[in-house]
Amino acid sequence: MAKTIRNGDKNGHRTKAPTGKGKNGNGNGNGNGKSGNPDLILEDAAPTDHHIVPSSRMHEDGYKEFIGRNNLTEVPNGKHISFHRLFFNLTPPEIIALLVDEFWDGQIHWVKSYLDSPEYYSEEKEKRKQLRKNNGKSARQK
Secondary structure: OOEEEOOOOOOOOOEOOOOOOOOOOOOOOOOOOOOOOHHHHHOOOOEEEEEOOOHHHOOOOOOHHHOOOOOEEEEEHHHHHHHHHHHOOOOHHHHHHHHHHHHOOOOOHHHHHHHHOHHHHHHHHHHHHHHHHHHHHHHHHO
C-alpha cells in the first residue's frame, strides 16, 4: 500500500535506497535481470516518491492549493514506472476521466460504487492480491 509522505521538501525528489536487489537490480534478488513472477517487477523493492498532482502541473489553477501539502506518496519503482507509462502527467481527476471514457465506456457508476464503499474495495483488492500470491506458489510447487 502506498505511504503518504507528510514532510518532504518542496519538490520531494528523494529516492530511497534499494534493498534486496540482485546484480542487475530488477528486484527479484537473483541478479539475472529476469523475473519468473511479474508481480516482482511491479513490487520492485526500491520505493520512490510519486507526486499525486504532477509537479509540472502544480502551478495550474485548481492545483496551486496542493503546493507543499501532502502531494507525495511512496510507491514501488516498478508500479511508478507503469503508472507514468499509462497516465503520463495527468492529474487525479483527469485519470478518472480517462478510465471512465477510454476503459469503461462511459460507465461512471464504477466510480460511484467505489465512492460508496472504498474500504470494501480496498479489502477486496488485498484479497485478490493474496490469492494471486497463493496461486503462484501452488503452481510452482507442482
